[in-house]
Amino acid sequence: MTAQMFFIGFFGLASVWFGIVVFRTFSMVRSALALLFSQTALGAMFLSMQAEFLGVLQIMMMATEMSIMAIFMVMFMMDPGGLGEMDMTHQKRLSLGAGIVAFVAAVAVAVFVDWGPIADVAPDAAQQTVDLGLELLGRSMLIFETAGITILTAMIAATAVAIPPVKRKPSKGATHHEH
């Protein structure tokens, strides 16, 4: 067993375990933190797979995202600490069945498909970053720019949806003319 294999397995297991913990705890804040750990383990798995840039990016992005999610949990939940042990699930058996079927189907595809020759060596971190930069500003520039504009649009749309509606009172001098 190589060190790479060990770390991929270890961080993969940690990621899945924390993913399961997200839906097993009553505390919503703990759920958000478990998701943070799951995504961080995923970032560590990326680092084990020699994708240094994406690994670090994943950890940084998810740390911010999940912290915001924890804050939202405290804002919106009736019982963010989970002290009341409220059950907030429905159609549990159907969901469990769907999850297991999806897992088994994906594993079957992973095991039975012939993926072709395996590459042993990946470019080093500096070369990867150079290649990705050239890809982003070359062949994939349109996709990259579209993604940026989509994020901007989503941010503006989300803010517009979240702003409370303003009720304007008609000014005193204004009169209504009906024709």
Added chain:
Amino acid sequence: MSIELLLALITGAALFGVGIYGALSQTNLVMIMMGVELILAGAMVNLLAFWRYLHPDNPAGQMFVLIIMTVMAIEMAVGFGVAIARFRAKGSVEMEEATELKG
């Protein structure tokens, strides 16, 4: 087949399965979003594993991972926008109560 690739694909499959369970079983909007995040994380692991073990010389594989990260960020932004609007209108983000559009 390389064991590392298989491990990564199994991890992706497990995250996908857990995410499907979460998205279908939870009644709270923010918890449903967590399930969707896990589904996207599963897709991301697969894409990165395919890049690393099948085509490490082609950076387009990493580009796909960046696109998934963008989708995750957009999902969070829009989801929280909807959550705030729903909370302001109804005082809760429980999706079992959201039956206004039910036919």
